[in-house]
Amino acid sequence: MTTDNTAAHGAAPKDTPTEGDRPVVELRGAGKSYGNIRALHGVDLAVHPSKVTCVLGDNGAGKSTLIKIISGLHQHTEGEFLVDGEPVRFATPREALGKGIATVYQDLATVPLMPVWRNFFLGSEMTKGPWPLRRLDIARMKRTADEELRNMGIVLDDLEQPIGTLSGGQRQCVAIARAVYFGARVLILDEPTAALGVKQSGVVLKYIAAARDRGLGVIFITHNPHHAYMVGDHFSVLRLGTLELSAARSEVTLEELTNHMAGGAELAALKHELSQVRGVDVEELPDAGDLAAPTAPAPAPASSEGKS
Amino acid sequence: MTQQAAPAVATPPAPGSRQTDGRTVRRPLALRLLARPEVGVFLGAVAVFVFFLVMAPPMRDGGSMANILYQSSTIGIMALPVALLMIGGEFDLSAGVAVIASALTASMLSYQLTMNIWVGVLVALTVSLAIGLFNGWMLVKTGLPSFLITLGTFLILQGVNLAVTKLVTGNVATDDVSDMDGFAQAKAIFASSFEVGGVTVKITVVWWLVFAALATWVLLRTKYGNWIFAVGGNKESARAVGVPVTFTKISLFMLVGFGAWFVGMHQLFSFNTVQSGEGVGQELIFIAAAVIGGCLLTGGSGSAIGPVFGAFMFGMVQQGIVYAGWNPDWFKAFLGVMLLGAVLINLWVHRTATRR
Numbered sequence: 001m002t003t004d005n006t007a008a009h010g011a012a013p014k015d016t017p018t019e020g021d022r023p024v025v026e027l028r029g030a031g032k033s034y035g036n037i038r039a040l041h042g043v044d045l046a047v048h049p050s051k052v053t054c055v056l057g058d059n060g061a062g063k064s065t066l067i068k069i070i071s072g073l074h075q076h077t078e079g080e081f082l083v084d085g086e087p088v089r090f091a092t093p094r095e096a097l098g099k100g101i102a103t104v105y106q107d108l109a110t111v112p113l114m115p116v117w118r119n120f121f122l123g124s125e126m127t128k129g130p131w132p133l134r135r136l137d138i139a140r141m142k143r144t145a146d147e148e149l150r151n152m153g154i155v156l157d158d159l160e161q162p163i164g165t166l167s168g169g170q171r172q173c174v175a176i177a178r179a180v181y182f183g184a185r186v187l188i189l190d191e192p193t194a195a196l197g198v199k200q201s202g203v204v205l206k207y208i209a210a211a212r213d214r215g216l217g218v219i220f221i222t223h224n225p226h227h228a229y230m231v232g233d234h235f236s237v238l239r240l241g242t243l244e245l246s247a248a249r250s251e252v253t254l255e256e257l258t259n260h261m262a263g264g265a266e267l268a269a270l271k272h273e274l275s276q277v278r279g280v281d282v283e284e285l286p287d288a289g290d291l292a293a294p295t296a297p298a299p300a301p302a303s304s305e306g307k308s
Numbered sequence: 309m310t311q312q313a314a315p316a317v318a319t320p321p322a323p324g325s326r327q328t329d330g331r332t333v334r335r336p337l338a339l340r341l342l343a344r345p346e347v348g349v350f351l352g353a354v355a356v357f358v359f360f361l362v363m364a365p366p367m368r369d370g371g372s373m374a375n376i377l378y379q380s381s382t383i384g385i386m387a388l389p390v391a392l393l394m395i396g397g398e399f400d401l402s403a404g405v406a407v408i409a410s411a412l413t414a415s416m417l418s419y420q421l422t423m424n425i426w427v428g429v430l431v432a433l434t435v436s437l438a439i440g441l442f443n444g445w446m447l448v449k450t451g452l453p454s455f456l457i458t459l460g461t462f463l464i465l466q467g468v469n470l471a472v473t474k475l476v477t478g479n480v481a482t483d484d485v486s487d488m489d490g491f492a493q494a495k496a497i498f499a500s501s502f503e504v505g506g507v508t509v510k511i512t513v514v515w516w517l518v519f520a521a522l523a524t525w526v527l528l529r530t531k532y533g534n535w536i537f538a539v540g541g542n543k544e545s546a547r548a549v550g551v552p553v554t555f556t557k558i559s560l561f562m563l564v565g566f567g568a569w570f571v572g573m574h575q576l577f578s579f580n581t582v583q584s585g586e587g588v589g590q591e592l593i594f595i596a597a598a599v600i601g602g603c604l605l606t607g608g609s610g611s612a613i614g615p616v617f618g619a620f621m622f623g624m625v626q627q628g629i630v631y632a633g634w635n636p637d638w639f640k641a642f643l644g645v646m647l648l649g650a651v652l653i654n655l656w657v658h659r660t661a662t663r664r
Contacts (some may be wrong), residue, residue, distance in 0.1 A: 071548075094550045105548060111541035113608040114534075122538050123550035125531045135529040 022085060023048050024217045025070060025101065025186050030079035031241075032065050039065040040241045042079065046234075047186055047217040052208060054220045054228035056261050057238035063221050066238065067188050070219065071103035072096030102184035104175040104192060112164025116156060119163045120145040120178050144181070152177040152210055169200030176207045180214060187211050188219045193227050205231050225257040237261060346614035349601050352650050353617040356624050364632035370507040372631060377509070380623030381516035382571060383597055384616055386590075388516075388523050389567040391598035391615040393560045395527070397540035397607030398454035400443060400564045402461035404590030409465050410436045410572030411582040412473055415482040425490040433569045439465070440565025444558030466588060473584035486580040498570070499578035512574055516616070523612035536560065540607030596643070597622055600650040621646060 023046035031041040040062040047053050057063045068074040069081060072090030080087055083099050090096045093103070110119045121141050128137040142159050149156060154173050156166075163171055172192045179187050189208065193201040208231050212218050222228050228235060235252055237245040237260040245252070245260045341347055360367050367373070386403060393400055400406075410432045418428030439461065446457045470480065477483060485491060501510045527533035535556045538546035547553045576582055599605055600621060601614030625642050629635075 073548075093548055097550050103548065105545075111538050111545050111608065113541045113604075114537055118534055118537070122534060122546065125534055127531060134531075135525075136531065136534065138529075 023082075024084060025219075026080075026082040026085075027066075027070075027076075028080040028082065030069065030076045030081055032069060032074060033077045038241060040069070040076075040238075043236075043238070043243050044246065045219075045236055047219055048233075049185065049217050050212055050215050051233040052212050052218040052220055052231045053234045053236065054222065054232035055236050055238060056222060056225060056228055056257070057244075058223055058261070060240075061238040062241040063223075063238055064190070065241075067103060067190055067219065067221055070096070070101060070186075071188055072101070097182075097184075100183060100185035101188065102179035102182065102186070103188040103190065104172065104179055105190045110163045110171050110175060113162050115160045116163050116166070116174060117142045117145040117159040120148070120159075120174060120181075124182055148177050148181045149174065152180065152207055154207075167200060169196050169203045172196075172204050173207050176204075176211055180211050180216065184216060186217045186219065188221070190221050191223070192220075193222060193224060201227060223261070225254060225261045229254045229257060344611070346602050346611040346617065348653055349614050349617040349621070349650060352600070352646075352653060353621050353624070356621050356628075356646070360624055360628035360632065364628050366631040367628060370505070372627065374507045374509045374513075376623045376627045377513045377620075378623075379626050380620045381510065381512040382574065383593055383622050384516045384619030385512065385519060385574075386564075386567045386571050386594045387597035387601070387615040387619045388519050388612060389560070389563040390591075390594040391601060391603045391610060391612060392523060392527065392536060393564055394595070394598050394603045394605065395540045395607060395610040396536045396557060396560045397543065398447065398557065398560065399458060399595065400561060401455065401458040401591050402439065402443065402465055403458075403564055403568060403594050404587040404592075405462055405465040405469060406436060406439050406565065406568035406587075407572045407575065407590065408469055408582060408584065408587035409439065410569045411576040412469055412482060412584055414573065415485050415576050415582050416473070416476050418488060419483050419485055420476060422488075425485060425488045425494050429494060429573060432572065433566075436565040436569035436572070437562050438565070439568070440562035441558060443564075444561035447561070448554045448557055462591065469584045469587075480584050482582045482584070484580045485576070491577070494573070495577040498573040498576075515570070516619075520612055520616045527612050532556070532559075537608060540604075540609075542608070593622065596647050600647060618650075621650070 025045075025047040027043055027045040029042045029044060031043065032039050043062075043066060045053065045055070045066070055063055055066060065074065069076045072093045072095050075089055075091075081089065083101070088099070090099075096103070111122065114122070117138075121144075126137040126141050126144070127134050128140075129135055145159055146156075152173065154170065154177060156170075163174065166174070172189075176187065176189070176192075192204045192208070196204060205227060208218055208220060212231070218231075220228060220232065232249060234248050235245065235257055236243060237257070239260075245257075367376070386407065390400060390403055413435045414425070414428035414432035416428075417423070417431050418425045421427075443454070443458055443461055446452070447454050450457070473480060473482060497511070499511065501508050503509075527536060535546070535551045538551050539553050539556045543553055597618035598610070598615045599618070601611070601616070601618030603610030603614060622643070625646060626639060629639055629642065
């Protein structure tokens with residue numbers, strides 16, 4: 001993956017923005033309280049172009065709150081939220097979209113009964129003609145949608161079919177292609193692989209890499225450290241609303257990441273039991289890795305421990 | 309890690325490298341046609357039409373056809389915005405009494421203040437749009453189901469219609485407005501008729517078809533139409549991708565208000581007076597016409613052409629029973645059977661046609 005990564009970056013230098021190292025989106029000590037419940041507290045996060053920032057955490061860790069702040073559905077109640085170095089506070093998702101921050105939600109990505117092309121352009125429809133007769137430019141929209149989907153490697157025979165007839169992974173991919181097309185600079189993916197099979201997850205991860213290679217900053221929310229480690233450049237682990245870990249890829253191994261995910265300290269108490277499990281795991285990994293390692297045998301013990 | 313990453317990058321090109329994804333088998337044209345929401349009701353309307361042509365010989369006359377079309381148009385003009393609202397995921401139970409409220413406003417205002425009738429007509433339009441705005445605004449602000457909110461509006465309007473009319477005129481009906489300034493002009497627009505080949509056709513039939521064409525165009529060819537489908541299909545997704553959900557919902561309720569105003573004006577100018585207690589139960593007829601017309605009760609699917617045929621079926625049954633010489637008391641029973649039948653046929657056709 002690492003070699004793949006650098007190769008891709010070299011292949012698409014024109015997409016790299018000139019802003020240098022400044023993050024597109026940055027959170028500084030950001031937090032959010034709902035009444036007296038502190039859902040998120042003191043979170044630092046930086047999203048750079050052409051980098052995948054993974055936000056990991058178990059259910060209830062504050063992942064959703066975090067993306068809702070960045071995508072404009074909620075407002076932060078403490079700390080700072082900067083876009084291009086400017087402090088912002090979005091009132092609606094439309095404002096966030098205006099700044100180039102697009103969110104692909106796990107289950108909210110599409111309107112199932114509408115055709116693929118209508119979904120692709122929903123909210124940003126192409127039109128032609130002067131006002132009283134201004135109408136949808138259907139031919140152009142279909143053509144563009146088809147082109148864009150093919151550019152992302154998605155081939156669909158019939159763009160008229162309701163998007164609900166596509167598989168979960170394909171729907172996510174259409175949503176990602178859509179965000180990329182509409183000039184998103186930051187793409188937020190809310191657990192895109194959560195409900196998917198192994199192969200489907202692989203497809204989605206490929207499109208995450210494709211979006212990154214086109215110069216987007218990607219925030220990849222997941223509770224699967226294996227998926228995160230396959231595409232991530234930076235990892236932030238949330239736990240009970242605070243940052244448990246924030247590390248670049250070079251500073252952390254998959255093992256450590258899984259540990260943090262599963263809940264560091266609590267895990268240490270179970271170290272004895274886990275080391276036995278882990279011992280089996282590590283030996284098995286290379287063999288199983290050829291086939292379906294990402295989800296199949298490896299995460300099973302770790303994630304089940306983390307959730308219990 | 310490298311081994312783990314490999315499959316994720318290597319597997320996807322397999323489905324992508326082919327030109328087609330191979331998942332969609334091209335279905336026969338007939339099946340694809342049947343899957344369209346308005347085709348089921350079209351076939352139903354043809355069946356009812358043929359049935360009455362056989363059973364009721366007077367219906368074969370051009371004059372009775374014009375009469376049926378007129379009956380259909382008074383339902384159909386309201387069924388259109390109700391259908392759009394339903395595609396947008398909401399109901400309006402106040403639609404029936406809102407028609408009367410609009411007619412009463414125009415009638416009483418211009419009569420009591422002895423002003424040009426157009427003043428009343430325009431104020432009635434404002435009131436109708438305001439009722440729609442209120443319904444939509446309450447819905448968006450509270451997040452309550454539209455069933456509850458418009459049930460409230462329905463009861464309020466029903467009471468206000470009666471009470472205010474009695475208060476102002478001392479009667480349950482309004483006074484005759486036929487001798488007021490501008491009446492002839494307004495009647496020409498809302499309630500006139502014209503001759504086509506010896507058959508008298510009411511102007512509402514023309515308006516009905518014009519509105520239906522307009523609604524179809526808006527629904528399928530404009531941004532706004534796209535938004536209607538989206539807010540009915542999945543409100544949260546629509547909001548997340550930047551569709552102005554609040555605007556769409558409120559404007560749909562106001563569109564129903566506009567329809568109520570138009571039909572209300574038609575009633576006022578064809579009968580000259582308005583009975584304040586009327587309109588109750590009509591809202592369900594509009595909803596039934598929309599549902600028979602293939603609009604999904606839960607929103608997100610439907611057409612504007614479907615409700616045209618739905619309303620046409622209503623008109624045919626209403627008049628057909630009379631022409632067939634049957635007891636008109638059976639009308640509602642017939643309607644109920646027709647509604648259930650149409651819904652079942654729609655369901656069956658849709659399932660057969662969309663099954664892979």
